[in-house]
Amino acid sequence: MNDMTEISGxxxxxxxxxxxxxxxxxxxxSLGTRSSxxxxxxxxxxxxxxxxxxxxxxxxxxxxxxxxxxxxxGKGVIAANSTGTPRYAQVIRPSSFAVLPNVxxxxxxxxxxxxxxxxxxxxxxxxxxxLIYDDAFYDIIGSNPTLTLIADGGxxxxxxxxxxxxxxxxxxxxxxxxxxxxxxxxxxxSAIIEKISLASAASIAAKGNGTGFVNVTTVNSQTQVxxxxxxxxxxxxxxxxxxxxxxxxxxxxxxxxxxxxxNATVILNNYYGRQFNSLNDVAVNPRNKQLYFTDVTYAxxxxxxxxxxxxxxxxKFNVDTGALGVVADGFNLPNGITFSPDGQYAYVTDTGANxxxxxxxxxxxxxxxxxxxxxxxxxxxxxxxxxxDSGIPDGVHCDSKGNVYAGVGDGIHVWNPSGLLLGKIWLxxxxxxxxxxxxxxxxxxxxxxxxxxxxGAEGADITSSSYSG
Numbered sequence: 001m002n003d004m005t006e007i008s009g010x011x012x013x014x015x016x017x018x019x020x021x022x023x024x025x026x027x028x029x030s031l032g033t034r035s036s037x038x039x040x041x042x043x044x045x046x047x048x049x050x051x052x053x054x055x056x057x058x059x060x061x062x063x064x065x066x067x068x069x070x071x072x073x074g075k076g077v078i079a080a081n082s083t084g085t086p087r088y089a090q091v092i093r094p095s096s097f098a099v100l101p102n103v104x105x106x107x108x109x110x111x112x113x114x115x116x117x118x119x120x121x122x123x124x125x126x127x128x129x130x131l132i133y134d135d136a137f138y139d140i141i142g143s144n145p146t147l148t149l150i151a152d153g154g155x156x157x158x159x160x161x162x163x164x165x166x167x168x169x170x171x172x173x174x175x176x177x178x179x180x181x182x183x184x185x186x187x188x189x190s191a192i193i194e195k196i197s198l199a200s201a202a203s204i205a206a207k208g209n210g211t212g213f214v215n216v217t218t219v220n221s222q223t224q225v226x227x228x229x230x231x232x233x234x235x236x237x238x239x240x241x242x243x244x245x246x247x248x249x250x251x252x253x254x255x256x257x258x259x260x261x262x263n264a265t266v267i268l269n270n271y272y273g274r275q276f277n278s279l280n281d282v283a284v285n286p287r288n289k290q291l292y293f294t295d296v297t298y299a300x301x302x303x304x305x306x307x308x309x310x311x312x313x314x315x316k317f318n319v320d321t322g323a324l325g326v327v328a329d330g331f332n333l334p335n336g337i338t339f340s341p342d343g344q345y346a347y348v349t350d351t352g353a354n355x356x357x358x359x360x361x362x363x364x365x366x367x368x369x370x371x372x373x374x375x376x377x378x379x380x381x382x383x384x385x386x387x388x389d390s391g392i393p394d395g396v397h398c399d400s401k402g403n404v405y406a407g408v409g410d411g412i413h414v415w416n417p418s419g420l421l422l423g424k425i426w427l428x429x430x431x432x433x434x435x436x437x438x439x440x441x442x443x444x445x446x447x448x449x450x451x452x453x454x455x456g457a458e459g460a461d462i463t464s465s466s467y468s469g
Contacts, residue, residue, distance in 0.1 A: 089130035092117045129426040137423030142456025150214040151450035159445040162231035163435035166258045170198045172443045178227035179302030186304030190226045193219040201452040221264040225254045230281035233463045241279035243299045251276040277308040287343035288377045289469035291317045294334040301356045327379040336396040341460040346371040351392035366392045395433030399457040407431035
């Protein structure tokens, strides 16, 4: 998607007075009775010893309370001192905000505002941006996760979507926002493709704000990808979705060589003679090695494409035979797409709540849907997987264990395969897309900012030939 709607902080950021349960670190140690060294029979306890025992229990209880108070940082947030929580992480217990003493009005807090759990604010979340909502998130972030700003575009949304890692050169590609007024892209000029070296990013990953150290290179392909928006690895190369431009340049799929001179070929640009609306995202199913992509009216909603002549849908495309078909419809605005590592499930985001220049509708979807993928590659059994609490779910990806990640209004949200929210990587700003770069690395696009993440998880193996052919 090409929206760069800013998510503002809620005006209700004060302490709500709700405390969460402290972890087991503060449990009272068990106390056993002593046995005589001279006999196996239990000796009688004297009155004085009973009193001493009671005093010891009382001291232990007071110590436990004191320890609980010490590790409690704010209300609902557990500090990272004696709990084993990583330095840049904090625990957020959902129980701490199940009931709030003051719930903001709909005009004060909705999907366009940020939610601050009790005891937190923008500053505290930025200092410790790895937010643990469930203990399973510990394995995902690892023992020492880091979040590093590695580039800043000022007002230019250079870091939008189509984030894809190319292992042979250890580079990550991404694209500028098409249709954003600040970029001047869309109808008058095309957005561009860019890349960075991960070796450069890794050298500053532990230094905090490393803006200016990473060189961002423009990729000038032989055939220009017009208004690129999505991308994936495919047969050793990259496939980009192009949104098209005006009436005469149709949306298309482009196969791009990720090394100079960046040869590019259009591999699809119509549905039985009709122009697509504006191709958005693309992914490969590892079971059949075919391309699946979303087509949506965002380019029309941003005034650089004509009125649509097709519904908003998800398509399946066989590059070898040219066979093309629809596998899912019934969306408001279908956006990101990905598959579980084994290809059994497809995840599609619907960002209907945000119609960009046409405004927002809080009753429309801001939702991830999951489908079963049949043996013939068709979709079945649509289920609501998650509804996000901040902004809209745009780009979506899986790690090697099938956990699901999405770029949303306040950063990155992570769910387990059952749809349980495990945690967040807090940016405090919109992230439209991101991508793993193998094990323990991630690059996050946040419109005008680019981030490098180190963590414990490993991305699904979408770059291998066994996955994409």
